[in-house]
Amino acid sequence: MGSPSPGSPRGSGRAPAPAEPAPASPTLAQLLQLVQQGRALPGLEKRQIAATHGEPTASRLPRRPKPWEAAGPAAAPPPP
Numbered sequence: 886m887g888s889p890s891p892g893s894p895r896g897s898g899r900a901p902a903p904a905e906p907a908p909a910s911p912t913l914a915q916l917l918q919l920v921q922q923g924r925a926l927p928g929l930e931k932r933q934i935a936a937t938h939g940e941p942t943a944s945r946l947p948r949r950p951k952p953w954e955a956a957g958p959a960a961a962p963p964p965p
Contacts, residue, residue: 910928
């Protein structure tokens with residue numbers, strides 16, 4: 886077999902160097918300061934979640950049996 890091509894993942898045996906170094910994660914004290922100031926935390930995704938105030942929908946999935954229901958009558962402990 887020939888040598889691997891330069892673009893293959895096994896080419897040099899090393900992971901490719903990232904384009905830019907990963908930013909250092911903030912300390913707990915820095916996070917606390919950001920929260921107290923009301924600023925956004927780094928790395929968190931802002932979600933737009935709003936209440937619908939509509940009627941709840943009925944479940945479409947059947948109810949899962951409880952462990953003692955799924956085991957059947959043969960595995961039931963004898964009455965005292």
